[in-house]
Amino acid sequence: MRRTPLHFYLCLTLFGALLLHTDRARAEDPEDIVVIVHKSVAKKEVTIAELQDYFLKNRLSWPDGQKVVPINVKEDTPLRDAFRRRVLGMTATQENRYWLDRKIQSGHKKPPELGNTVKAVYRIKGAIGYTYRKNYKEGVVTIVFVLPKE
């Protein structure tokens, strides 16, 4: 039986390291969209379906009973468009229609829009927002979901 040459293992190790490095680099891209919550929120991970629920007000409270306060970034920004498309699965007009309908049906209004969501999420109890990874400040808010850069 032929022995596998040493350089094969070396190549495999290098390839593996390269893959890991690439994966790590992807996970930490400054253009990733990170979903952040206030420190008071006990939930440390959310699913994309839950995110949709929070931002469309289908879920109004966190599991501990604290009220969910979704915060959007301002309209007409690439971040808002990307989040709306990837998480809510909507266009701007569809989102507007959704909130107009909800207002007529149940009085729910759309989440507030702020320029600095990190600061807002840091200050408001129960808040959930999103920003680019490059704007995230460790220890100030908690990341619960990451949307990798497209």
Place this chain on the structure above:
Amino acid sequence: MNFVRKNIQTPAITWFIALSTLWCTTDILAQEAKRSTEKTLLPTGADTDDPATQPSTDQTPTERRLDELQRAYDVKFEAYADQFADYEERLDELQMTMFEMQEIDDVETGIQVYGFFDTMFFKALAKEGTLMHALGWPASTFIMQNLNLYFASQMTPTLSSIVELRFTFRPLGQETQFEYRQLGLDYERIDTEVDDQLSNEHFRLGGIAIERAHLTWQPRDYLGLVVGYYLTPYGIWNVEHGSPVRLSVRPPYMQITRTVPHAQLGVMVHGRFFPANRTYLDYAVTISNGRGPMDTIMDLDENKAVGLKLKLSYEGREVQVAAGGYGYYGEYTDLKRTIDTVVPEFRLSKELTEKYTDTIASFDFLLEAYNFRFQAEYVWRMARYSLRTPRPQSEGPGYQPDFISYFGYGMLGYTLPLDEWLGQKTLTPYISLEYSHLDDTVPLYKTLIGIGGINFKPSAFVAIKGEALYVYPLDGDDFRVWMFAVQLAVSF
């Protein structure tokens, strides 16, 4: 707000830049040499590293001046952009401070005022000589049916309230009596015109209907309490509520006849559970005055109406499906008061004039998938009398018997995939078939209604609908009628 950079370059400048670019790409070394020569010619303090800022020795005085102006403009532009970013930051800061000053950990508090209205052009065509021809609308007409104003307030994170008022031109034009010569009755219609005695200006008064007014306390998703006058949580139409939201112009007959009370005065406990991802189980328990001749003022019996709603829904990206039901049980009581004696003692007695139990079951189903929307509702109602009111029967005078009502409809809509041409505007043709039998003891009330129409939404705030409707009575021709309507519904 974005800064827009004005193009102040003249054709001469453009020509100069094009030549420079060509020069750069064809002879870099020569340019480098030239740049090093130019460095010595420039005044001290100039940014000698940036070729874009270098005035060329080949420039005419006008070009040089324009170049200087362009550079000055760039500097100012950068300064304004920085200032703008700074103002945005300060605005955010102020907004945050405002939220903090509210002393509650919520940015969503405050009062909102909004609403919707609709205007319709309507024409009905009924066969001459039929009851519908005489009862119905004599001419084509513009109609304003809804002008609803909302006041919604989120007082604390868990406490909110909503008031919805419907403004109407009615009761103007309400016919209260037909002329009936044999009994000596005259034709009567309400006229609300009044005049200002000071200016002698004539104007017509309208009316206000309270659609809902309630407080909601929602400490958890699974538990909420509503107190006041609330919309009955049944079906699809009653929940969608507003004309800009609804697909078609005309509501189903069950909605028009209010077979299920459209709103109730009392309390409602409601909530939502999440059995799986994107899946919701909603419930509501209603306790109210129920149906009565004046149920929004007071209940005339001790038996409160109770109701239970259950609804299971799934909201996926491409497919949304929901199935629900609402059951209601209540007692209708009417009475009159009679003065028995005035002297020696004032004695008043009350006498029941009508009493029946009201049992209602309703089911609804909604499926939205790949631009299709199918919705269906079914309502069954049974009234069992313990005290009957007189009612003319075919065989002569008699009393209202126990009766059952059935209503059902199915509506199918398809939003055409015209994104390429219409962008975010949507065009949705729809068809609907409805069966109704208001009272199973009266065969005349058995009816089929077919609807075909189109719903166009040019913006998120506006819906334009065109609809043709045919009423086909299953017994007799008296209620056979064609109706055509074009409606503009606006939310604001």
